[in-house]
Amino acid sequence: MSYGGFRVPNNSGGMAFQVKPDGSIKIGDTADDVAQVTGTLNINGPAVFNEAGSTTGDFRVESNAAENMLFVDASSNRIGIGTASPLFTIDVQERTGIESTLRLRGSGDVGIRLAADTDNSGENDNPYIDFYQDGANSNTRAQRLATIAMEGDAGATFTDSLANTFFMDAAYPTSIGTSTLRTLQLANDSKNNGHKARITLEGNNGYVGIHTNAPTTPLEIEGTTKSTEYATAVGTQDLGTGTSSTLSLDAGIMLLDADSINGTDMGGYEVHTLNIPNGSISGQRLTIIAQSTTNSTMIMPAGSINGSIGSLSDASGTTALEFVWISEGSISAWYQVS
DSSP: OOOOOEEEEOTTSSEEEEEOTTSOEEEOSSTTOOOOOSSOOOOOSOOOSSTTOOTTOOEEEOOSSOTTSEEEETTTTEEEESOSSOOSSEEEOOBTTBOOOOOOOOSSOOOOOOOOOTTOOOTTOOOEEEEOOTTOOTTSGGGOSEEEEEOOSTTSSSTTOOTTOEEEEOOOGGGTTSSOOOOEEEEEEETTTEEEEEEEEOTTTOOEEESOSSOOSSEEESSOOOOSOOOOOEEEEEOOSSSEEEOOOSSSEEEEEOTTOOOOEETTEEEEEEEEOOOSSTTOEEEEEEEOSSSOEEEEEEESEESOOOOEESSSSOOEEEEEEEEETTEEEEEEOO
16 A cells, blocks of 8 residues: 655645655755744754755854854855854854853863874875964964974974974964064973973074073073083184184184194294184183194183183193183173183
């Protein structure tokens, strides 16, 4: 036995409601027809919207304060919360009186997983989190002000970056080279020393400060330090054949080659005057060592040096001199410390 369907016509000769023999139900027959449920709608089975895949079959949920509290854009395959024009896969925008905040809360583990390059198609497809403020255009990565991310190929994102490293970067790509500076800081709240910055990477020269937020050298530490080893760069300089030369301050320890000097002989020594340039910052240390395999040499330091100073010799006696540069108030001079 076959059974017929059931239908209710509308005022224009069309169909307002229809139950088909196969059990399916159709409400309306034109795109502007509206089905309104005043009470509660209970759906006990699966619910499918836009089954035909029509690009005009958007899904929208309205709340008291937001016309587009939830919006599924069928044509762009994007979801908007607080917007009917989502620009990203999930786009959450401000609603009146409500912060655009995402919270994940659960009785077990809660986390965020960023899995990039799932098809293993390129080293520079990487996970990232970008930060924007001060009216920056968040539709483009070029105006981001800070990033937490992973690097792909070495040097792809910034100079000296290592391949596949995790990094934090304070940068504004569209303003590199301008007066816009980005500083990166690490802070914590301690029991004995308050809540403050502990490490600062300033945005003018890239200087690093530890327990200071205004470093004036590549690395500046406010306070005492402790280590099991001490090392500094060692530079070399050939004094040549003249009677005097000017020292280079490229390193904290300078090893002088005195084989070729030809100064005035003094009791079997070839004497050479070594002019020491002024230091660059108060507290700078300098160690000078002379060596010669062909001459008995004596190096006499000269320049802005206060107090009595010794000489350098490759024979018996003093073979190294150590100085510290003091630039405080009216004093600007090297002082011998050993």
